[in-house]
Amino acid sequence: MSMNRIAYTAFVAFCAVIATLWAVSVLVAENRETDDDRRLITQQELAANDSLESCWKAIDGKVYDVTEYIPRHPTSEDVMLEWCGRDATEGWYNKTPGRPHSARAASMLEQYLIGELADAPAPTAQPEEPAPAPDPAAHPQGRVLLGLSPGTYLDGRYRGMFSDRGAIQVNIQFDLRDHHFHNVRFRYLSYRDVDYLALEEHEELYAVMRQHRQIVEYLEGRPLSAMFDLYAPENVVDDIDGFTGATLRGNKLISAIRDALNRGVYQWP
């Protein structure tokens, strides 16, 4: 067979393989939509697997048993071990600061999927009215503020932002499952040219950053309407200090979250 014939034949075969792979993926995806019953794994179970002998990690609400992979990871064992037994989403999206792992790495990761993280430990108070609740007389109820009936917001990943005076201040991401927040995290947080996510622990403004992290922790596992608790951040954050009045603006976060909801689902679960 001449070179020309081989090149042509190989090209036709290539197109056929690519088309087949694509078609199979579409067909399989349709088939799978119905049977999504992964094992639920609790926080305690996750936390128990935190060693080289058994290393589980939660990333974006999914739990992976990566024990076998640790010796093959390009870095030293410590780097991976640091994230064992806990939520490793942050490490996953920051292979180097700000740079996530590749699609190829993502494909490898999926091999180790063992289940889904059960909701974060339930808060002690009733989730609908976390204590201390904001004065109901001062603000309308969260459900009223949303102005929507349950089921309006579909499950999935949402991203949204708050910008003011030409600058982005907040960029937030969260997963919504049955109108509850999960995996809330900041993609960007800045005010007056300070990148809060890049702050070191010793820096003055780090405290503000810590407060924002507490807000995120507060929202984790709570219903959507809990966002309106942020109108009074002092009820949510426990180490209020001098900076709070100047920089901790819960309403910016509310704005960013509502922006995310308006934009609709960013990525299907």
Add this chain to the structure above:
Amino acid sequence: MFRRIRTGDIVIAVLVLLPLVIAWPGSRLLPGAGAGAVLGAWGQLAGVLGLSALLVGAMLSVRLPGLDRWFGGLPRIWTLHRMLGFSAFLLIMLHVVLLALGALPVSPEMAATVLFPPLDDGAVWIGWGALVLMVIFLAPTFQFFGRPHYQRWKRLHLLSVPAFLLAFMHVVMLVEHAALWWALVIPALGAVLWRKVLSPRLGRHDYTVEAVTALASNVVEITLAPRGRPMTYEAGQFMYLTPHDPDLKAGRGEEHPYTIASAPGEDALRVGIKALGDASRALQTVTPGTAVQIEGPYGQFFERREPQRRQLWFGGGVGITPFVSGARTLKREPGSGPDVTLIYLANRPERAYYMEELREIAQGHPHFDAQIHYFQERGPVDEAFIRSHCPDLEEREIYICGPPGMVDHLMGLLTRAGISRGRIHTEAFDFL
């Protein structure tokens, strides 16, 4: 053509394989990694090898006179260039398929995501861009849809530059150490820059058309006089000629290869041109006094490993031209050198152009003999005819130049007669 390894071949092999050798240790081809990971790793390596073949192939387009000797002549470089492009095309398709198959054990969706990730995964989409451009410029090269128009093909082939630049970007975005890729892409870009931009201004010799002599219908010999620095060459070489005659019907300002018919050291440069395409047909009536530019010389048709061995030449059609150059060279050096027998394979007497001059040279030269074989009289040439003029066939170095059918016929005949393939020399001129 590839019976001997040349210096240039080793350089090519080193350049093509170097990135692979460097990428290998990081490729996770470890035991127990699972079929998916191994396929993925092979897929990466196929991509590495494919890009280095693409870049080295681009380097070979530089066409510097003299440099082609490292590779056994320019036609052999074109063959290498073609083989590298072919390999790159196959390897890059393999790269894509293997990476997708590598993700298949996870799920078919993951395989599809590896192929078609979200749009913000720029590196992968840039890679796709490179592959699409490759398909566009290689489809006519490999004649997916029949034989292309030469000039259109040549222009389209320039898409190889954005193609290899995109492929380079794709890799640079994904690897940690890109220095080696820079070291390959810069010479590749330099080669194309020289060929397409610099050499038309710096690498050409200026000549004037002095005379156009008709040798037969559709065949002329054009005599060229240098206007500046003349080109030095050897018998049997060829060059690229760019005519600037404003009255030409086709091919004005285009370069095409033609074989030199004159002997080195002659004042004028002569080329035998047969009307085989639009440009060479138009040259049959080129106006004397107009300007041409030539670039070269290239090839090493008469390269000899054993200069004292007797020779047998087979010329047919316009393929007689390098032997005319050889005979004219013998004429200038009478009494020296080994015996040479030329067998001219022509269809009929009217097509045996140059034969009269070749006979004259043979009469005046003790070591040169010229014989003619007419297809119309005797059919295809056979071993008996050859042996009747050249009984010591096995002792000679054999040179063949002519249309592909003639070359194939002679190759078969000589091989059956027990001639070692290493003794037979040809330079193919066909569109590869």
